[in-house]
Amino acid sequence: MSQWSRLVGAIRGNRLNAEIDEELEAHVHDAVAAGRDPEEARRALGSRLRYREEGRDARVVVWLADLVQDLRFGGRMLLRSPGFSSLAILCLTLGIGANAAVFSWIEGILLRPYPLVVEQNRLFAVTGTDRGAPGHTDVSWPDWLDLQRHSTLIDAFVAEKITGSTLTIGDRAERASGSMVSANYFDAIGVRPLLGRGFEPGEDTGRNAHPVTVISYQMWQDRFRGDPDIIGKTQVLNGLPHTIVGVAPKDFFGTFVGYAFQFWVPASMQAQFDAGIYKLEDRGARWIEGYVRLKQGVTIQQAQAELSAVAARLEQDYPGTNRGRGIRLFPLWQTPFNNAGALLPTLGIALVVVLSVLLIACANVGNLLLVRAFARHQEMTIRLSVGAGRARLVKQLVTEGLVLSVLAAAGGLIVANWLRNALALLTPARGGVLLRLPGELDWRVLAMSATVCVAATLLFALVPAVLTSNIDLAGALRSEAGGVVGAHGRTWIRSALVLIQVSLSFVLLVGAGLLIQSMQAIRNASPGFSADGVLTTSVDLFTAGYDPQRARVFQDELIDRLQALGGVESAAFSRMTPFSYRTYSSAPIAVDGYDAPADQQPTAEYNEIGPGYLATVGIPLVSGREFTRADNESGPLTAIVDETMAAQFWRGVGPVGRRVQVKGRWMQIVGVARAAKYHNLLETPQPFFYVPLRQNFSAAAALQIRTAQRPGAIAPTLVREIHALDGNVAPGELITMREQVERTTASQRIAVTILVAFGGLAVVLAAVGLYGVMAATVSQSTRELALRLALGADTTDVLRLVLGKGLALTAIGVALGGLAAFQTTRLMGYLLYKVSPRDPSAFAAASVIVVVAALVACVVPAWRATHTDPIQALRG
């Protein structure tokens, strides 16, 4: 070896190679000097290349070889005990699958809810606010335009408002959901129509000036059979032919979490879809919900500050309509005006629940692996004593765990894929509206699931692995020689794992119990009107082309006909039915003798109702009278206020006979109605009032019918009576008020379903874990039990001994779980309705279930213990 090549070798970083060559060369030289044959001496050293690899790349090559070996070995081990493997894989599949499903829901509903919409991370939801009032409001069109004009940090303002249309088919009115949008809508969200165009600038101005529509891919396929010449044809929407200018791409469903929209119209068509009430120039009418796309690099705080400043200026410029009004931005996942906001706490809870289930599953698999690790104790001991590294053993056990969890993850993704549409299935349908609450299994969800899978492996495989590698060789070999199964002292680890399982499943059960109670409370809660014995539907005369005069006559005649029917107690029209997803009218109000704080503008929502409405829906009058047919367009303007409003503006002193100013018109108060719920069961009371439908007319109206009959029984009669008046008019979906109310409690129902399902799963998994520990304990103490039996203990003593140990574990687990639940259940927030988060009966029920499950899990090992054959056991 020359100096030169040694130098080059050193520079190349091959110093070691050169040295190995030189050392082996020296070895051969010594051997030859000792009289050996040069060729033989060389052969004895083996391939020089091999040394090079083992010397230099030893770590990488060996590591890879070990991995392959471990994988094959792991696979063999799993195949050898199929019962163990399938139980472990099943546990993990359920755990990982549940996690992947919830991740996919969070991704598809909260984080990236709108397929094809570009850069959703810069998209934020916009709502209005009222100073001094909780919650959010919509935004008026003039305010929206002013915000747009004066902001510098925002790329685009996208206005939209969910709406519906009747597509009449035969004598059935089919509803389709759609959206009124600003003209920039498709450009701003980056969605290019599949056919035709989006809306053009200016198409959102002028009253009903641009009857054009973009239809969804599905509507194009279903109603027009994919007609390639669809552009330029017309579709009647709300009674007015609209020219179809575009077809949206296949995977675009609009920008409203929960629904798949079927058509879009420009905002200029607002009046057509709002029963003729024109709002584009009315700064007082708030109806826009929308989004802004912030400029690159702008934070939500900066944008919020700018919009608040603009809102403050509008407040100064238009005190009559804008006093106290603000603007608020929300991240998409907190959007308050669609189902994102409603599902947020449910999905948050679901995430906690599935992580707990996964922990429980991991504890179970960890326990199973421990049992097996002890069974393989001998194998491990021998391998250690012949020189296998401890790290090597740990690696092998972790690899085996990884094989398990990769298999489980594959199964889990299949489970998650099945569960993708589970939320939509749990959500009650509104007639004809396409629900869309999809899970999205994209790369982020896959990455999260992979992370969970690896974390789970470390959790369940590492503990047994470390325990095993800490085998005390001397002790192990000694006890092995004595023929006694070792590792008695380590059962505490397994007991600790069972404790974790029992306490976690206890917490989940308490949560499930609380939600069930809450659900019960919601079911029993009075909405303030009769949920039973009242049906609701809609009769849209506006769309059917009626002018107000004809519509009034039609409505009166229909009420007369219905009330003449046997079985119908009363019937009444109103513009809105309670608990609808549409918005009530709202207006700034003024009251004699009531001075609002200078920076606030009292505003209240109201419903336009027909004669006998309150009696029909079952809202009692506190004083005064209901509206009659005399409260019509020729009579004096009248109003009925609710108790909340009476208390706030007249401090409860008989408002009947006083007056209230609504949109500049003074109205005589003729009655006070008991306060009811208007949007949903959970709302906080807000002032609310009623005005006569006749004096604030809407030809598109809801119809309430008080009857003991079921919807199915009365629907044909209703259609017959309507057709007797006009064969071209069809009623909307006819449902009970009960159902109307329950449609607003979907998120509670979803939360209950998820918690009950996973709580049950958790208890089963925990019971399996407890069974495993008890069975192992019994089989390990066979000698002790045999001795006791031989010395005269009877079976009840043994039974008591084994059950006692199992129940003691359970009791500690329940105590720990109780402590944890005590601290955490209040996080369920608004999902709990009229139930204390520390409700004792939920805790009691959870305890009972856990204890019963524990008993079931302990009975078999205990029974086996009593059947120990003392002679057999002691001799063995």
Added chain:
Amino acid sequence: MARTDSLQGTLDLLVLKTLSRRPGLHGYALVAAIHDLSRDALRVEEGSLYPALYRMEEAGWIRAAWTTKDTGRRARVYDLTPAGRKQLAAAESRWQILTAAVNRVLRTA
């Protein structure tokens, strides 16, 4: 880490022990020394020796240095490190336990 060839621990043990008695041996001398010390009973596989040496050097149990022999050739000689001494003690006691156990089995079975 180490491959799990059976009795690989044995080779390590032999090398460490020999080096602890006779420091500064090169590879060929190690083979010869083990042969001598075992009264010709043990012949170390030369093919396994060098990988074992490199591995133990990697693990920090032994260290190597180049010296020049009388013949003018360079030789790589090996010495125990403190970590190597500790490893030797552990391996020795492990060996004792194993052989004792095996002996017990042989006696009683």
